[in-house]
Amino acid sequence: MSGYGAHADHDEHDHHGPAPGLKRWLYTTNHKDIGTLYLWFSLSMFFIGGAMALIIRAELFSPGIQIVDPMFFNSMTTMHAIVMIFGLVMPAFVGLANWMIPMMIGAPDMALPRLNNWSFWIMPFAFTILLSTLFMDSGGPAGGWTLYPPLTLQMGDSFAFVIFAIHFMGISSVMGSINIVATIFNMRAPGMTLMKMPLFVWTWLITAFLLIATIPVFAGAVTMLLTDRYFGTSFFSAAGGGDPVMFQHIFWFFGHPEVYILILPAFGIISSIIPTFARKPLFGYDSMVYATASIAFLSFIVWAHHMFTTGMPLAAELFFMFSTMMISVPTGVKVFNWVATMWKGSMTFETPMLFAIGFVIMFTIGGLSGLMLAITPADIQYHDTYFVVAHFHYVLVPGAVYSLLAATYYWIPKWTGNMYDEKLGKIHFWTSTVFVNVLFFPMHFVGLAGMPRRIPDYSLQFADWNAIASIGAFGFGFSQLIFLWVVIKCIRGGKKATDEVWEGSVGLEWTVPSPAPYHTFEEAPPVAVINKNHF
Amino acid sequence: MSSETTTSVKSNGADLRKRHLMVSARMLMLAVGMFGFGYLMVPLYEVICEVTGLNGKTGRISVAESEARLNESLQGADGKFLADREITVEFVGIVSAGGNWKFTPNDREMKVKPGQQYLTSYYAENLSSIPVVGQASPSVSPSAAARYFNKTECFCFTRQEFEAKGSRDMPVTFVIDPDVPINVDRVTLSYTFFKSADQTLSSVDALNPQISASVAAITTY
Ligand code: HEM
Ligand SMILES: [Cu+2]
Numbered sequence: 138m139s140g141y142g143a144h145a146d147h148d149e150h151d152h153h154g155p156a157p158g159l160k161r162w163l164y165t166t167n168h169k170d171i172g173t174l175y176l177w178f179s180l181s182m183f184f185i186g187g188a189m190a191l192i193i194r195a196e197l198f199s200p201g202i203q204i205v206d207p208m209f210f211n212s213m214t215t216m217h218a219i220v221m222i223f224g225l226v227m228p229a230f231v232g233l234a235n236w237m238i239p240m241m242i243g244a245p246d247m248a249l250p251r252l253n254n255w256s257f258w259i260m261p262f263a264f265t266i267l268l269s270t271l272f273m274d275s276g277g278p279a280g281g282w283t284l285y286p287p288l289t290l291q292m293g294d295s296f297a298f299v300i301f302a303i304h305f306m307g308i309s310s311v312m313g314s315i316n317i318v319a320t321i322f323n324m325r326a327p328g329m330t331l332m333k334m335p336l337f338v339w340t341w342l343i344t345a346f347l348l349i350a351t352i353p354v355f356a357g358a359v360t361m362l363l364t365d366r367y368f369g370t371s372f373f374s375a376a377g378g379g380d381p382v383m384f385q386h387i388f389w390f391f392g393h394p395e396v397y398i399l400i401l402p403a404f405g406i407i408s409s410i411i412p413t414f415a416r417k418p419l420f421g422y423d424s425m426v427y428a429t430a431s432i433a434f435l436s437f438i439v440w441a442h443h444m445f446t447t448g449m450p451l452a453a454e455l456f457f458m459f460s461t462m463m464i465s466v467p468t469g470v471k472v473f474n475w476v477a478t479m480w481k482g483s484m485t486f487e488t489p490m491l492f493a494i495g496f497v498i499m500f501t502i503g504g505l506s507g508l509m510l511a512i513t514p515a516d517i518q519y520h521d522t523y524f525v526v527a528h529f530h531y532v533l534v535p536g537a538v539y540s541l542l543a544a545t546y547y548w549i550p551k552w553t554g555n556m557y558d559e560k561l562g563k564i565h566f567w568t569s570t571v572f573v574n575v576l577f578f579p580m581h582f583v584g585l586a587g588m589p590r591r592i593p594d595y596s597l598q599f600a601d602w603n604a605i606a607s608i609g610a611f612g613f614g615f616s617q618l619i620f621l622w623v624v625i626k627c628i629r630g631g632k633k634a635t636d637e638v639w640e641g642s643v644g645l646e647w648t649v650p651s652p653a654p655y656h657t658f659e660e661a662p663p664v665a666v667i668n669k670n671h672f
Numbered sequence: 673m674s675s676e677t678t679t680s681v682k683s684n685g686a687d688l689r690k691r692h693l694m695v696s697a698r699m700l701m702l703a704v705g706m707f708g709f710g711y712l713m714v715p716l717y718e719v720i721c722e723v724t725g726l727n728g729k730t731g732r733i734s735v736a737e738s739e740a741r742l743n744e745s746l747q748g749a750d751g752k753f754l755a756d757r758e759i760t761v762e763f764v765g766i767v768s769a770g771g772n773w774k775f776t777p778n779d780r781e782m783k784v785k786p787g788q789q790y791l792t793s794y795y796a797e798n799l800s801s802i803p804v805v806g807q808a809s810p811s812v813s814p815s816a817a818a819r820y821f822n823k824t825e826c827f828c829f830t831r832q833e834f835e836a837k838g839s840r841d842m843p844v845t846f847v848i849d850p851d852v853p854i855n856v857d858r859v860t861l862s863y864t865f866f867k868s869a870d871q872t873l874s875s876v877d878a879l880n881p882q883i884s885a886s887v888a889a890i891t892t893y
Contacts, residue, residue, distance in 0.1 A: 315700065318695060323688060349699050352703070353705075354706050356707060357711055371869045372714060375809045376768065378807070378809075380721075383717045386717060449815075
């Protein structure tokens, strides 16, 4: 192992390793510690949100109201979405960014380590508040994660807590994003030009801009809800001259870029993993960067595809239909590039690669149903049915979540110094993949047949597919326990990982020892190493 | 940030700090600006609705303006004002959820000629035993016709105060712009009657202090 990556000069730093005990985690400013905290936090949210999903699927196993009362059911769908989006996917990406971005660009840490500590510790605080609303008299939020008024304004007093929690999540995201932008702009090692950055860094840079530009709009929208409810304003109340449809415009102006926030870092992860296991450079690096940037740009002008049924003028319907369809062009470029990277590669199928290939195939299914939803006259039929639920779960579960699982398998040997149990990993992949399709594919059918979303009961003709979906849900949910077991096992021991970990790995993170020392790249890596380690 | 900008991480600590501050300040400005933009979308939305008729928001013009337009179109040789063009206007009245009112149009429908002014009215009755302030919110469909549907006078322009059990007819005068698309032959004007968010009464204080006290209690709820 060449010495530059490891902690080299001892005299300059008085702290050689982490502080002992709990204080290490509370006060840490180390990017790897904070990354680990984020990852554990999001893993716990994965299971909490997953438990809610299983309550939903248990109730939907058969028609009629069996297990939970409808109000609680509604708060489960609402909470499940908020927990999975803001508690699992977003923090997990931030955790990966913390761990990997400094190592990928040859930087010793994030640009603003103190801020970094704050961004993390706000999160458990915000989610404690959010989850505590379930135990309040008025129950948790039950008007849907999109918080549409007037329904949302009619919920009980836990409303204020929900808004408060959302504000804190937003502050955390914006702080985290500012940190990432500053790190990428200012901390790259000499010779690490923008166009040599790994795609995970690129996609995160663009995601950070999306977050900084849209989270405040969301914060504004929920603040308006709050003042409408408690301070007598009438932004969305027709009785005072406001307009509830306006909320939908403001919300989706944030909401659509948000769905890309949930997928762009995933694109970056997949773009790292596929070349490694195809043992070929990424096909079309430049076009990947431009495609990401154009997706980000387009995501600002398509929001009203969530509102085709609100009675917009024809011209607006057409505009949003075509702009939405346009997004599939850069998305298609990406899928093409991944497939082209695998083309004639000498592929092996370790667990990260399996999840990456699963991502490419199943994310594409979600993209295709998205394209169907983009067709205005079709969407008027599909809107608010299970078809929409099938669409966004395909892009989010075998999409975003698979990228997170792939990333964990890919980098965990670097984090722990041990190889994970490959056999268990493969079992985890195959059970997840079978069950995730049993879970979500039937939703296309019941959706097309007209089953509405967000209901605890449904008419008899949907019974069979719903029962199958519920079986898939429990199968998928319990498969994730295998993942938990793999992670714990890998932390506790296993075959020692080499520095490179993977035969075909390319990138600075593979030039430091495994496990990565507490401090890496205090001395920037030589330019020659950078030039050798990029696509 | 040119793509060739790179940093020697160790050498210039103070300089690096300055650059971190610069980037953070810019990003923070972006975030604050976008928070403002969220609020800016409120007036922006109003303007866009007015221009496009989005959401069926109707126009409001003065009587003089409506007459001027009528003359203009009568004189115009472009044949837009067709004496025999007739549009059916339907009237709908909806009481918003929880409202304790009777609220109905006095005319179910009217046949009108574009460019000419018409008068109709809605009947409203406060069924509760305390004074209440109502506010009507109009909507026109199809939305393509909304911005050609102009009202010169309407009870929806102002808050409507009612005494306990009070009732009255409330007039609307409207004119459909002769420029209305030729395929529009039926327009629905619908009002939703809300309990106004602002329940302050202008007259009751003097009338009956007891009532105004109970109204205040309701308002603060
Ligand atoms: C090819 C790209 C895509 C297209 C054309 C597309 C199109 C659409 C359309 C038209 C809808 C609205 C359906 C309705 O409510 O009637 C929708 C909903 C949704 N999409 Fe996509 N989509 C795409 C990709 C994605 C991605 C990548 C994600 C997230 C990772 C995503 C997440 C969602 C979510 C969460 C909703 C539902 C929001 C809600 O109503 O709760 N979509 N999509
Ligand atoms: Cu969207």
